[in-house]
Structures are given as structure tokens and as C-alpha cells.
Amino acid sequence: MDDAITVSELRVIRNGRVVVDRVSFGARSGMVTGLLGPNGAGKSSIIKALAGIVPYEGDVWMDGQLARKLDGPSRARRIGYVPQQTELRSGLSVEAVVTLGRYAHYVGQIRSTDGDRASVARAMALTEIEPLSGRSFLTLSQGERQRVLIARALASDARILLLDEPTAALDISHALKIYALMRRLAQRGYCILAVLHALENAMDWTDEAILLDRGRIVARGSTREILSAEMIATVYDVCVVPNGAPAFRLAPARPNDGWEGP
């Protein structure tokens, strides 16, 4: 199976309403796959179903294993979840927050092992948060927090990352850093599935996209191909007017920071 994650006939019902209706798709390793669509399209519900947070019908395979047959820790070792904003309100140190990602490996284990510490160090190196290690999580900026949450998801050794609007609360500079990080992780072989709102960012930073509307898939494939003016007009109920601007494109300050150019 090529796909790191395969979803077949996924159906999610929340508060008696079908929010995801028999959706099937796959997401591959080494790619950033965007989950796009207007509000209420079911993007976050799909992410939460895959992370085991909300119940679902249908089948999900992660790394070739049927997700329903995995217990919580086994699932968490395969798939990492990054929320839009964390509910964490306690002054844990950054390192302690990242170490929480090792929980799935702790079951039946008293002390953390060298393997745990190596995974935590690797996750912090990948997200470039080592300088923050001893800081209290509560003293960080939103952008720094988001990178810590990504490190927490990576610390479980999961190869599939689910991100639910990871840049919603960030300014453009921090958002670009997160996009670049997603791209870097994909280059290292991770499977990245991210809910994104801003279509222009999705265009730049995702390889493939799944466009949803009212719980169903409208289009899927290469992001540049499916985000046509007609498709955007249909799904988002807006008029796409080319006006020649902007004449520039924003990129991370460091040119090689995962940016490959269009």
C-alpha cells in the first residue's frame, strides 16, 4: 500500500448530524496533503476521527494496519495530532511538553529510557526548539507554542502528522515558518495531512489537496490542478477576480528553509 494513511467510506456523526459523509481518500508519505474547504465542510472532524478523538464509521488504515483494531497507545505511535490551539494551561517546561508525546511508549514502563530521550531530542531538533527547552510553555509566543506541539506529535515516533489549522492564530512570519517546517518534514519522509484555510498558502505549500464541501469530497489531486477559479467559485461561493496583484510572494526569511519555489 503506497499511502501512509488510507480512509475508506469515513462517516462522522456529531450531535446527530452527519458532518463527514462516506469520504474516501489516501495521503502519501513524503507529501504535504491539504484538507481544504469552507467552514463546516468536515475538515476538522476528519482529523479528529483519524486521531481517535471522535467516533467514526468506515475504515481507516494507518501504515497498513486497520485503525479500529489498534488501542490508544498503538494508534498514537503511528499518528501524531497537532491541535489548532492547545488546552494546556499549566506551566510545564517545553521539554516536559514534548516528552508527553512519548506517553504511548510509557505504558507499563516506570522510567523513561534512552530511546525516549533520543526521540524527544530528535523532535526538538527537527522543530528547532532546543533553545526553548527549559522555558515554561506558558511564556512562549503562539508560533513557538505551535512548534512545540508539532515536536510533541513527532516525539511519539509517528510517521503520520495531522495538523488542524496549525497557523490559524499566527502572523504571516510565524505561519510561514510552520509551513516550511511541514515541507521539511515531508521531505524527510513524513506523511503530513493538514487542514488549511488560506487557499493561497495551500497552493504554495501543499503537494496534494482534498477539497471538501458539506462533508463530501468535491475534488482531490494535485493542489494546483484542483484549485481552479471555477472550483473555488463553486465550493466557496465566491467570485474569483484576477486583478494582477499581488506582484510579490511571501517566503520565509531564510531562502533554503524548506522553500523549493513554485
Add this chain to the structure above:
Amino acid sequence: MSSVEAPAAPVARAASGDRAAALATVEPAPLAADPLRRRLAGVYATLVVALGLETVASLASGKASLADVGLRATLLELRASRLGAGLLVGAALAVAGVLVQGLFRNPLADPAVLGTSAGATFGGSAALLAVELLFGRREFAGVHASFVLPLGCLAGALVSLAIVLALLRRSGDLLSLILTGFLLSSFFISLGSLLTSLAQERWELGRALVAFSLGGITGTGPLHVALAAPLVFVGTAAAWFWGKPLDALLCGDEEAIALGVDVAQVRRYCALWVAVLTAGAVALGGNIAFVGLLVPHALRPLLGVPHRRLVPVAALGGSVFVAACDLLARSLPARGDVPLGIVTGLVGAPVFLLLLTRNQRQQSHG
């Protein structure tokens, strides 16, 4: 399993380059961790010294003199039991405090919030009443009231816990849990008061029930302490064991589930261990106020939030606090001893207020 681990391996090798870099950059971490380790050692040392001093003070001090050789052994046994009871009550309540505060993700939660303390108090009162009514005296065929009291408290706490868990099964959110605990508390307090008012017809029994519900460790014997001790030790060990998932729960239910935590299971077990710990505490000392709230709250600014670090220190800190309050209770000018529960409340409330204002000031200054 292996089919999944396999694809990760090449990537792990690929990442080993930056892992080496990561380890190199993480090397200074022990330096950052050092102040914490020093603080931890300082807190432990202070508490152990305090505990030693309190032990000497409570064995040596009292109304009767140890100079009387004939009385010395008996006096020492009584004082040691009382000291042991105080230490266990303090440890149990402080650790139960850490547990409920983790469970509710709220540093202001008290062990009594689950209703198990009220359940245990009612169970203890009912047990005392039952022994008295059935056998007409405090001792029957070797079954001492001090044997029945811990069992009654445990039974009461477990009944209360069973109701909490049954309701938790239907709706697992924290608000229902807190409301259920509140309702159960009120219900069991009313039932307990009913028993006390019924018992007023028998003077001795009425006095015993009032003394029990006021909270005190005056009359505890060695058997009493030995019976309650396993509840406290097992509960404390379990609290330490559940520390990791409680840390993960600090991120909220959704993120904890994604991290692999079985949130419902953690809630059930933590509620069970709170019930066991409060049963132990109530069996030894009745209602002792503020310990579960105050001790973890005082320690958190020094040690941080991780539960496994907090549990053993809280056990020690609770012991020291309650033993100190008991020494104070003995030295207050009163005809008899002032009930311990009153002293912990009188000392605890102002200290807690002080901690709250200090924390607020620290927060407002960044």
C-alpha cells in the same frame, strides 16, 4: 507490529545525523535541570528535618511526664500512634489533593469534591453507631470499634465512589463529575448529621460521633493506625503510578486521547484512589480541612506541575503540615485538645490566602 516498525527504521537512520546534533545541543540540559534538582533536594531535606523535629517533639511533649518509668511505655505508644495517625492523614489528604487537582485540571480542587470524604465520614459514623446499637458497647468478642471504623469509612467512600462512577459512565464530562460530587457530599453530610442527631439520645455515642466528625486523632490506637496505613500506602503508590497520564491530561481530553491516553479509564482509577486515600484519612482523623488544597498548592511553585515529582513530596509535606498542626492543637490553652480539623482550618485558610495573593502578584509581574 513489526510491519509498522519496519518503515520507521530507515528514517531513524537518516535522522541519526541530526540526532547526534540534537544530543550535542541538548547536552546543556542538565545545567538547566540543576536548579530544579537542587530545589528538590532542598525541599526534601527541609521536610525530612521538620519531620524529625516533629517526631521528637510529639513523643516528648504531653500533659504527663515521661519521667514516670511505669507510664513511659504506655505514653510513648499512645503518642507514637497519634503521631503515626497524623502523618498518615496528612500524606493521604495531600496526595488525594494532587490526584483530584490533576483529574479536574484545577489547582483549586479539594479531595472532598468527589463526595468520597463525606461518604467515608458517613460510613464511619454508621459503623460506630452499628457497633454501639448491635453490641451495646465499644468492644465485642475482640472486635474493637477501631477495627470497624476504617472498614465503615472505606465502605462509605466506595459506595459514594460507585455512585460517582455509575453517573460518570453515562456522561463523562468534568462538569457532571463535579456536580455529582457536590450533590453526594451534601447528601452524605445530611445523612451523617441525621445519625449524629439520632445518637444524641446516648450521651457517649453522641459525643463519639461529634468528635469523629469534627476531625481529630486524639484517640487513635496502634491497631487503628495499622489498619488505615495500607490504604494510604497503596493509594500513594497508585497516585505516583498514574502521574504520567495525569500529566498528559493537563493538555485537555482531546489532546490526551490523541497522545494515547484512555481518558475514561484514568478518571475511573484516579477517582478510586482518591476514595481509598480519603477513606484512610477519614478513618484516622475524621474531617481534616485544607490539607489536600494547601499542600499541593504550596509545593507547585517550587517543584512545577509534573505529578510524579509532586506525589512523594506532597505525601511528606502533608505529613509535616498535619503533625505541626497536631502539636499546635495540643499546646493551645483549652480544657481538652482542640480538634485537629479545627486547627488545620484555622492555620490553613490564612496560609492559603497568603499563597494565593503571592501567586497572583507573581503572575501580574510576569
